[in-house]
Amino acid sequence: MTATSISERGLSPAQARSPRASFAGAVGSELLKLRKQRLNWVMIALAVLLFGVMALGLGTSDQRQLLAKSPHTFFNNFLDIWTTTFQIGSGIVLLLVSARLMGMEYSAGTLRILLARGQGRLQLLAAKLLVLISLGLLLLAGYVILVGAYTAGTVIVLHGNLDPLRSLPPVAWQNLGLAALVQVVSIVCAVLLGTAAAVVGRSLAFAVGVAMSFYPADNFGALVLILLRSATHQSFWTKPSDVLLGANFNVLLQTLEPDHSSRPAFAVPVDHVDATHALVVIAAWAMLFLGGSIVLLLRRDVNQ
Amino acid sequence: MQAMKESILSTHALSKRYGQRTVVDQLELQVDRGEVFGFLGPNGAGKTTTIRMALGLVEPTAGSVELFGSDVRTHGAQVLPRVGALVESPALYGYMSGRDNLRAVGRVLGGISESRMDEVLEVIHLRGRDGDRVNTYSLGMKQRLGLGLAMLNDPDLYILDEPANGLDPAGIAEIRDLLRELAAQGRTVFISSHVLSEIQQICDRVAIIQEGRLVTLSTVAQLTESGGEFIVIVERPEAALALVRTQPWGQKARLEDLQLVVPSPSGRGRDLVQFLAGHGHWPDVIRERQQSLEEIFLDLTGREAR
Incomplete structure (x- = not known):
């Protein structure tokens, strides 16, 4: 960096001095950050490995008889298992990735670099959310292809052709579509939760800690409320469980399905809730995460 | 313009x-x-x-x-x-x-x-x-x-x-x-x-x-200009200081490390030399006093140099 180095090496001011900031550029920057995080690739590799192990486990169980007897039940079982697996697996990955992508900006202090160069706070948040939700949808698309291929392969191995799948009633395919829709809602919620945790805590450690413990605490909370109701015989304890995010997510698919065939995993609201209630509660939580992130990001000083 | x-x-x-x-x-x-x-x-x-x-x-x-x-x-x-x-x-x-x-x-x-x-x-x-x-x-x-x-x-x-x-x-x-x-x-x-x-x-x-x-x-x-002050090294600094202080322009004269820090009658060094020599204090060295930014910073912020 000598005095002559700039002119000698010919920094090209005309080229450099024409900034063309755009939302697409901000998204590109976030994609780069995401792509360069090795942990993300490790998690995806582990997820694929886990899928393989589960697929082998399912393949060894006695599925042939069930397929011959009731293809619809066979299909519902598969849908239950793979939907729950994706919801948990993608949830962990997206919570972790979201918390890290936003939290690192605070912990590394890079937030001040980006904002000091004129990137808008809302633009930064929107770019991150877009990239993260796109990642979730990409994971879902890949998962659907993988599970679809596995299911078709299993049916062919067990039955010799795809006739059992072709014989499924329309409601089975409707349930499949609803399951995919619930996963999309789950993806959006996980991204918003992970991001909000980072914005609230303004630290990577806080973000990851809160994001990863939210759903376990939420599900555990529902169980505690059930125990409290049993112990005290007071129906008062059932009310809070009706507005827990995890509990409503667990029951959402079942309430949406015309035949209510899926079996919720983990805790559900103590009172019976319908699809509208579950969707309203989930939307309220999502708005809280998004609104909280926007307000805090806009209003707070950046001292990191 | x-x-x-x-x-x-x-x-x-x-x-x-x-x-x-x-x-x-x-x-x-x-x-x-x-x-x-x-x-x-x-x-x-x-x-x-x-x-x-x-x-x-x-x-x-x-x-x-x-x-x-x-x-x-x-x-x-x-x-x-x-x-x-x-x-x-x-x-x-x-x-x-x-x-x-x-x-x-x-x-x-x-x-x-x-x-x-x-x-x-x-x-x-x-x-x-x-x-x-x-x-x-x-x-x-x-x-x-x-x-x-x-x-x-x-x-x-x-x-x-x-x-x-x-x-x-x-x-x-x-x-x-x-x-x-x-x-x-x-x-x-x-x-x-x-x-x-x-x-x-x-x-x-x-x-x-x-x-x-x-x-x-x-x-x-x-900030760092001399303010018309000079550092003068003479054989008998205390006597020179006493002499200078008798003059209206020399009230702020002082000793720093046995060196005379003194304003010039006119702001020019040669007039100071002439005055001192005229009273038997021939300067060995004379130079314009310039403060460093650090000294000024410490003065203005009331801090001690470490």
Whole structure:
């Protein structure tokens, strides 16, 4: 960096001095950050490995008889298992990735670099959310292809052709579509939760800690409320469980399905809730995460 | 006719309070195009908070900051891309390479080509290490990369908070030369640093703040000028001092390390020599007394030199 180095090496001011900031550029920057995080690739590799192990486990169980007897039940079982697996697996990955992508900006202090160069706070948040939700949808698309291929392969191995799948009633395919829709809602919620945790805590450690413990605490909370109701015989304890995010997510698919065939995993609201209630509660939580992130990001000083 | 000065950065009654504590208090500054402006103050004086307010990171409690004539709060998206900033320690994506750090910020700025990144990497001497993860860099290398990020789109204004942090003497000299070169190209540099000797060498004007308030704002030349005082070495300094003090112009004369510090009757050294010699005190040495910026800083902020 000598005095002559700039002119000698010919920094090209005309080229450099024409900034063309755009939302697409901000998204590109976030994609780069995401792509360069090795942990993300490790998690995806582990997820694929886990899928393989589960697929082998399912393949060894006695599925042939069930397929011959009731293809619809066979299909519902598969849908239950793979939907729950994706919801948990993608949830962990997206919570972790979201918390890290936003939290690192605070912990590394890079937030001040980006904002000091004129990137808008809302633009930064929107770019991150877009990239993260796109990642979730990409994971879902890949998962659907993988599970679809596995299911078709299993049916062919067990039955010799795809006739059992072709014989499924329309409601089975409707349930499949609803399951995919619930996963999309789950993806959006996980991204918003992970991001909000980072914005609230303004630290990577806080973000990851809160994001990863939210759903376990939420599900555990529902169980505690059930125990409290049993112990005290007071129906008062059932009310809070009706507005827990995890509990409503667990029951959402079942309430949406015309035949209510899926079996919720983990805790559900103590009172019976319908699809509208579950969707309203989930939307309220999502708005809280998004609104909280926007307000805090806009209003707070950046001292990191 | 004097060319009209163009204000690049100005603060107007800028204040910041955290609860009851006032960190910046009614600060008035103006930095003109092409200036290298030093911003000094002891730790906790409010320098970094002022810089953060100038960059739109911290909301002023009162007053405003204008960059290129526009309020940074309302026109940040337009004016901040024209500012290259380095605030405190360099903030970088440690898991990415140096070049990827440039890419990440370059994409946000838009229109930054790979060849431009090559140029910047060349200037900051990181060309051979640009593929390495930043976590493996030394503090000096990180500092240089931070400067590289600031330089990426050749901004009109550089706001640099302690740019010499972590650099060795050669690195500090390089930064000094770089800033001079940028100023020569018409860029404006607003720099906060503890290396006062460097500030003295490169800055046109300096502002010194303490407890959030402006203590002085002046050109470096004015601050460090002699004030008409001379240092004189004579054989019998006490006697010479007593003699000088009998004169109306010599009331402020004093001894420092057995050297006579004395104003001249006319402001010129030869008149002082003539006076002393005329009374039998032939000076062995006489030189104009110049204060260093460090001395002035310590005087103004009431601090003891360590």
